[in-house]
Amino acid sequence: MAASTSSQLSRTVAVANQKGGVGKSTSTICLARAAHIAGHRTLVVDLDAQANTTSDLAAEPVPADTVTIADALVGDVELADVVVPAIWERVMLAPAGATLSVALDQLASVVAREMRLRKLIKSVTTEYDLILIDCPPALGLSTVNALTAANDVILVAEPDAWSLDAVADFAQTVADIREDLNPNLGTAGVLLNRYRRTAEATQVIDELVAGLDAHLPGTPVWTDRTVPLWTDISKHVHAGRGLDEGPPRLRQLMERVYSPIVAELVGGSR
Numbered sequence: 001m002a003a004s005t006s007s008q009l010s011r012t013v014a015v016a017n018q019k020g021g022v023g024k025s026t027s028t029i030c031l032a033r034a035a036h037i038a039g040h041r042t043l044v045v046d047l048d049a050q051a052n053t054t055s056d057l058a059a060e061p062v063p064a065d066t067v068t069i070a071d072a073l074v075g076d077v078e079l080a081d082v083v084v085p086a087i088w089e090r091v092m093l094a095p096a097g098a099t100l101s102v103a104l105d106q107l108a109s110v111v112a113r114e115m116r117l118r119k120l121i122k123s124v125t126t127e128y129d130l131i132l133i134d135c136p137p138a139l140g141l142s143t144v145n146a147l148t149a150a151n152d153v154i155l156v157a158e159p160d161a162w163s164l165d166a167v168a169d170f171a172q173t174v175a176d177i178r179e180d181l182n183p184n185l186g187t188a189g190v191l192l193n194r195y196r197r198t199a200e201a202t203q204v205i206d207e208l209v210a211g212l213d214a215h216l217p218g219t220p221v222w223t224d225r226t227v228p229l230w231t232d233i234s235k236h237v238h239a240g241r242g243l244d245e246g247p248p249r250l251r252q253l254m255e256r257v258y259s260p261i262v263a264e265l266v267g268g269s270r
């Protein structure tokens, strides 16, 4: 597909859940792949000091002394100076590194600390169609920065009992951000990942839908876009291969789940 060249503003989407290991990074990477397939200019911002997304997506290994998103958040480094090519054409990466946790401690005393990422992204917003922010497993200052910078948030959830507890806290954070920092923050949807077809999962999803209806009304739970717990998803992602390059069931997953989400996000009105 032809590369996108429009000078329109990008759509910025945070991929979040305060719970660890639910699939935020995997989902971010698969959405970036879908955006690559669609020809969108895409930036992935890795906001997690574990830097898993950075290691999976960077075209070249990122040396420890490279400037990262940490330097842009607390220093006078521009986002454009931090960005490196990712493994797929038209996809760029703002890498994380071990210094991110130190940077976040420093960020705590910076003026307008919640707005730092928003300000950084503003300077590159005509250069990308889609900016995906991979959040760490916490509702701390990184995630607050992501939600303040974003047009939309996708909540990635594993349908288990823990997800229900997390939703109320997450909803409270979104409400706080809307009130104080980003009134237009949209909730694009809930992506159910590592899904197993069990009675428990079905019940949790029903309760999740009810909980969201109460706490974040209008947020779709993407029950027709569930992502199964399949080890080959993980293998492909860690090997830098798109799901579309895998066996038919992975290709279908790309077509059923990630590509339609990207089409909705980038095609949506601002």
Ligand SMILES: Nc1ncnc2c1ncn2[C@@H]1O[C@H](COP(=O)(O)OP(=O)(O)OP(=O)(O)O)[C@@H](O)[C@H]1O
Pocket: 019, 020, 021, 022, 023, 024, 025, 026, 027, 048, 050, 052, 135, 136, 137, 193, 194, 195, 227, 228, 229, 230, 231, 232, 233, 234, 235, 237
């Ligand atoms: N649908 C899936 N099927 C099988 N394995 C998966 C699936 N989604 C994610 N995984 C694997 O589960 C682990 C956790 O996923 P991932 O790193 O994407 O979660 P995360 O929410 O980003 O975690 P963290 O909170 O630590 O940042 C990884 O090893 C990943 O490869």
Ligand SMILES: [Mg+2]
Pocket: 024, 025, 026, 048, 052, 134, 135, 136
């Ligand atoms: Mg992660």
